[in-house]
Amino acid sequence: MSLKRVVITGIGVVSPFGNGVAELVRGMEEGRSAVRFMEGWDRYNGLQSLVAAPVEMRGEKDIPRQKRRSMGRMSIFAAQAADEALADAGICLADENLWRVGCVIGSTMGSAKSINDTFETMLPDRDLSRLNSTMFFQCMSHTVTANVAQYLGLNGTVMATSAACASALHALGVGYDLIRLGRQEVLLCGGAEELHPTVTGSFDILFATSTKYNENPQKTPRPFDRDRDGLVCGEGSGILVLEEYERAVARNARIYAELTGFCTTANGLHVSQSNRDSMVTCMRQAIEEAGLAPEGIDYINAHATATIQGDQEEAEAIRELFGPAVPVSCIKGYIGHTLGAAGSIELAAALKMMEQGVIYPTHNLETVSQECAGIGHVMQPLKKQIRSILKNGFAFGGINAALVCTKI
Incomplete structure (x- = not known):
């Protein structure tokens, strides 16, 4: 089928x-x-x-x-x-x-x-x-x-x-x-x-x-x-x-993007602590389902809750897959962590960035933490053509989700 x-x-x-x-x-x-x-x-x-x-x-x-x-x-x-x-x-x-x-x-x-x-x-x-x-x-x-x-x-x-x-x-x-x-x-x-x-x-x-x-x-x-x-x-x-x-x-509808890849994984290790390895697997599988390599992603909208351990694990996972080449930002500095709504509100923001050709910076990111360095932090508005977005969501319970949207 x-x-x-x-x-x-x-x-x-x-x-x-x-x-x-x-x-x-x-x-x-x-x-x-x-x-x-x-x-x-x-x-x-x-x-x-x-x-x-x-x-x-x-x-x-x-x-x-x-x-x-x-x-x-x-x-x-x-x-x-x-x-x-x-x-x-x-x-x-x-x-x-x-x-x-x-x-x-x-x-x-x-x-x-x-x-x-x-x-x-x-x-x-x-x-x-x-x-x-x-x-x-x-x-x-x-x-x-x-x-x-x-x-x-x-x-x-x-x-x-x-x-x-x-x-x-x-x-x-x-x-x-x-x-x-x-x-x-x-x-x-x-x-x-x-x-x-x-x-x-x-x-x-x-x-x-x-x-x-x-x-x-x-x-x-x-x-x-x-x-x-x-x-x-x-x-x-x-x-x-x-x-x-x-x-x-x-019906000649305006299309923001095509949903091309999705993955959800569990770390099976700890009910509240994030895990870099399971994050890497989740992101990689979503990207592969989208038919892309890591270098095919133009923007990562991170989960980035501003917790000490969570941000470190996500930064390390992004660094392992992408290095510093792909722009990374999140919007929780503007509106806080909207929990069960975060993935969709933040994806909506990312789709508008794709439409406008601009990436808004991570608000309140003034000095990158040493353990979160080595990835493409966006700290000022960045004009960029975006054809593919990776959206991350990492939850308590060791549950990870990653979604890829591609511009048609």
């Missing part, structure tokens, strides 16, 4: 810079940081990291209340990003066979705020009668993809991926397979995440968060930098329209 080709025809984003892809790009162009001190978080005993990159909720009431009642923040973000992605792709669902249109959207878990509120409501007196019926739908692990499907009236494949920071790339990889196998024609793929003190706290207790910049929040996170001290959580959603190539050409 011959596999079908898969292309990206639409992009939608809700990020800490605001609603829309244009706001994300503008924030990077202007070299801004969306990270700020979080008022009220200091009430949580033991929480050391008090900075994050929140989204200002806008336009949520444009979603009908009947649909919105079952949505937490993350589902609202995804619904808004999905609307933008469909409009960008020029797809009107009223004209589609909705049995051939679906969505695959990942997150680390259900709505963090809704989960917290549920237990705060129920546990003092162990009184389940205080809970309303919509709270479950906000808390369930597939809340985002289910709510987006209900909001849009989709009848095709609806799946949720949950692999921490690799969730969105896993969603894109699943979508890639579903379309090239002919099971679906159009898929909305990506991830969504929301902020809550308990989310940052889960990283805090692992000593993975940035704690030294609470009084100077816009100086963190610092991917690959000598003075990095951990990640900063963000929130939002990135949704991409994946479409079968012949169908996209037939």
Whole structure:
């Protein structure tokens, strides 16, 4: 059986810079940081990291209340990003066979705020009668993809991926397979995440968060930098329209890029520590599936969470495969680590860089750490023709993902 080709025809984003892809790009162009001190978080005993990159909720009431009642923040973000992605792709669902249109959207878990509120409501007196019926739908692990499907009236494949920071790339990889196998024609793929003190706290207790910049929040996170001290959580959603190539050409769609390679691997060694060797294997296999050699990659959008060990392992893996020849940057210095949404928001940014012929630098990278040296760090805007992108995503649990997009 011959596999079908898969292309990206639409992009939608809700990020800490605001609603829309244009706001994300503008924030990077202007070299801004969306990270700020979080008022009220200091009430949580033991929480050391008090900075994050929140989204200002806008336009949520444009979603009908009947649909919105079952949505937490993350589902609202995804619904808004999905609307933008469909409009960008020029797809009107009223004209589609909705049995051939679906969505695959990942997150680390259900709505963090809704989960917290549920237990705060129920546990003092162990009184389940205080809970309303919509709270479950906000808390369930597939809340985002289910709510987006209900909001849009989709009848095709609806799946949720949950692999921490690799969730969105896993969603894109699943979508890639579903379309090239002919099971679906159009898929909305990506991830969504929301902020809550308990989310940052889960990283805090692992000593993975940035704690030294609470009084100077816009100086963190610092991917690959000598003075990095951990990640900063963000929130939002990135949704991409994946479409079968012949169908996209037939309707004269604008094509951002073709998805040509994907790989996911596990290191099987440690639940929280990254591993260079498994990263190398993951990147190499994705590149080989794309029919490329390492020198055929024009830009690497790194995972680069600004943790001490994670950045070192990723830099060493990139150095082994690519040396200093390929430009490398990441966008977490601008908007923080959006966790389950990171892969798709960051890929959206990379696709806009491909379109514009410019690579935005790694924000807050001022002095490259010695253990992260030897790769092509982008520290100033770089004009470059980009024909191929490698997007990395490396998650707790020892889960790696790498995806290759090629310009047609």
